[in-house]
Amino acid sequence: MRNVAIIGIGYTPVFVSKRRDVCIPEMISEAVENAFQNSGLTPADIEAVIFGNMQTFEGVNLPHLWAADYIASLGKPVMRVATGGTTGMSAFHAAYYHIASGLHDVVMVVTYEKHSEGDAQVGLMGIITPEIMAMLAAGIDVTGQKGMGAIGGGSAGGISYQASSYLHHSGAGIEHIDAVAAMERRNAAKNPYAHLKDPEATAEKIAQTPLISWPIRFGHVCPTTDGATVCILASEEKAAKLADKAAWVWAVANCASDATTGNLIEGIITDPGEQRPATIAAKQAYERAGIEDPRKEIDYVEIYNGFAHQTLMFLERIGMCEVGEAHKLLEKGELEMSGRLPVNASGGVVSTNAIGTSALNRVTECALQIMGQAGEHQVEKEVHKALAHGWGGLMQYVTITILADKPKKL
Amino acid sequence: MEETRQVQGTWDLSTFKFRIEGEGINNMLKEMKEAKLLGNRCHQCGTVYLPANFYCRKCHIAIHEPAEISDHGEVMSYTVGYADVRGNPLDEPRVSLMVKLDGSDTWIMGAGEEMKPEDVHIGMRVKIKWAEHRVGNLQDMESFIPE
Numbered sequence: 328m329r330n331v332a333i334i335g336i337g338y339t340p341v342f343v344s345k346r347r348d349v350c351i352p353e354m355i356s357e358a359v360e361n362a363f364q365n366s367g368l369t370p371a372d373i374e375a376v377i378f379g380n381m382q383t384f385e386g387v388n389l390p391h392l393w394a395a396d397y398i399a400s401l402g403k404p405v406m407r408v409a410t411g412g413t414t415g416m417s418a419f420h421a422a423y424y425h426i427a428s429g430l431h432d433v434v435m436v437v438t439y440e441k442h443s444e445g446d447a448q449v450g451l452m453g454i455i456t457p458e459i460m461a462m463l464a465a466g467i468d469v470t471g472q473k474g475m476g477a478i479g480g481g482s483a484g485g486i487s488y489q490a491s492s493y494l495h496h497s498g499a500g501i502e503h504i505d506a507v508a509a510m511e512r513r514n515a516a517k518n519p520y521a522h523l524k525d526p527e528a529t530a531e532k533i534a535q536t537p538l539i540s541w542p543i544r545f546g547h548v549c550p551t552t553d554g555a556t557v558c559i560l561a562s563e564e565k566a567a568k569l570a571d572k573a574a575w576v577w578a579v580a581n582c583a584s585d586a587t588t589g590n591l592i593e594g595i596i597t598d599p600g601e602q603r604p605a606t607i608a609a610k611q612a613y614e615r616a617g618i619e620d621p622r623k624e625i626d627y628v629e630i631y632n633g634f635a636h637q638t639l640m641f642l643e644r645i646g647m648c649e650v651g652e653a654h655k656l657l658e659k660g661e662l663e664m665s666g667r668l669p670v671n672a673s674g675g676v677v678s679t680n681a682i683g684t685s686a687l688n689r690v691t692e693c694a695l696q697i698m699g700q701a702g703e704h705q706v707e708k709e710v711h712k713a714l715a716h717g718w719g720g721l722m723q724y725v726t727i728t729i730l731a732d733k734p735k736k737l
Numbered sequence: 738m739e740e741t742r743q744v745q746g747t748w749d750l751s752t753f754k755f756r757i758e759g760e761g762i763n764n765m766l767k768e769m770k771e772a773k774l775l776g777n778r779c780h781q782c783g784t785v786y787l788p789a790n791f792y793c794r795k796c797h798i799a800i801h802e803p804a805e806i807s808d809h810g811e812v813m814s815y816t817v818g819y820a821d822v823r824g825n826p827l828d829e830p831r832v833s834l835m836v837k838l839d840g841s842d843t844w845i846m847g848a849g850e851e852m853k854p855e856d857v858h859i860g861m862r863v864k865i866k867w868a869e870h871r872v873g874n875l876q877d878m879e880s881f882i883p884e
């Protein structure tokens with residue numbers, strides 16, 4: 328395997344609820360142009376393109392093909408990747424494999440979501456259809472009648488069980504979910520590419536938002552966002568020629584578990600709060616990156632938190648702290664941008680969720696922190712190694728990427 | 738600024754054909770008429786599935802060992818709904834439970850009744866409240882009530 332580096336990042340100028348001024352390919356092209364501007368590269372440098380967005384959400388088919396000219400892919404190999412919430416990072420992993428394998432030297436990842444063109448709620452229900460028990464588990468009412476199948480609601484309903492289980496097993500309280508949401512809205516206020524920004528956010532303010540499904544309240548839930556993100560990767564040899572600054576991929580890993588029981592693998596607590604895939608994927612990533620003690624060696628973490636409790640929950644699941652410790656780190660201020668273990672300085676998914684981009688943004692935000700290019704939301708400590716986490720599927724698929732400031736010794 | 742065009746549409750779930758694990762669902766539904774639950778046990782690892790998988794998801798082998806499942810179980814997780822899926826507030830908060838029935842290694846979800854939201858907790862014992870006139874569909878299981 329060869330070393331692979333991130334040498335270019337591009338975003339749409341804003342991430343907002345409704346981009347009424349552009350159509351989908353126009354919006355995507357803004358991020359592509361931004362990546363070329365930032366990196367000094369041109370379309371001629373790109374050998375292949377990986378395209379990622381959530382399947383079905385905008386109700387359009389084959390966007391990677393009809394946006395071909397807008398993503399500088401004419402005449403080039405193109406692959407589309409769609410793995411639900413993790414799409415952006417899966418697309419990144421595909422680009423990594425293209426280069427690490429020696430097949431290509433420079434590959435561009437293009438991801439987007441334009442939620443305002445569709446009905447995300449319908450799309451979220453769409454993921455349930457293949458398996459009847461999954462319908463029961465996720466609480467979709469297939470008959471329109473009262474009864475055991477008619478429970479729980481959509482994504483927020485399903486996730487409430489996870490949050491509830493997390494609180495029970497960690498000893499954290501709903502006030503900690505309020506506090507982490509507030510922290511991330513304040514962080515988002517410093518990130519020009521964030522959607523929900525509130526420099527004055529406090530736990531008390533979040534606690535005043537209505538409960539949707541205990542313990543999840545309105546202030547804990549991600550928005551639906553319009554936006555696109557681009558990331559250009561290169562081999563070590565090409566990176567030396569093309570880039571002044573780079574962030575290096577030290578490991579990628581992913582893991583799925585069972586949609587219906589959540590955690591049949593190694594069956595520990597069979598509920599969606601256990602998230603064994605996160606633990607397994609993180610362990611594999613640490614091994615591949617040669618990391619023995621992630622708590623000492625990882626300086627910065629971006630967690631995929633469609634819902635605010637997940638920042639705390641996944642920090643525990645990926646071994647950045649013990650179970651029951653994340654909310655204590657939060658209380659001590661260690662998760663803040665000025666803290667010992669800064670997390671989601673970007674504002675996280677809970678502040679910005681153009682779904683196809685969300686998992687890729689975890690990677691690009693880690694890269695910006697490593698390269699010292701995060702601007703106002705640059706964390707205070709030096710970032711040598713960073714971990715990006717992606718979460719999605721029904722509730723059971725996790726991706727991990729570890730980046731560093733130097734190439735890995737091969 | 739010119740508006741982009743938005744096309745409203747719905748997905749009709751009834752257009753999908755659900756066949757997966759059909760045999761297991763059907764066996765379960767048949768027994769439910771008698772207020773009984775039938776799952777399936779893996780002869781190799783012992784995992785019990787409800788509804789009955791005819792394929793062990795751990796061992797990746799076909800399995801055919803019927804297993805009777807109790808209609809009593811333990812709350813593994815829960816939530817209290819304050820809004821419907823479209824965000825409209827509910828008149829009454831609605832308790833929903835994730836329950837591992839005794840004898841099963843998988844969980845099912847259902848409404849909690851005869852319990853106040855503030856009394857619900859993980860580890861709580863509950864039982865299925867069966868419909869009086871059972872017809873062999875999922876609605877035969879009306880809700881979970883305290884044991």
Ligand SMILES: [Zn+2]
Nearest residue numbers: 779782793796
């Ligand atoms: Zn088995």
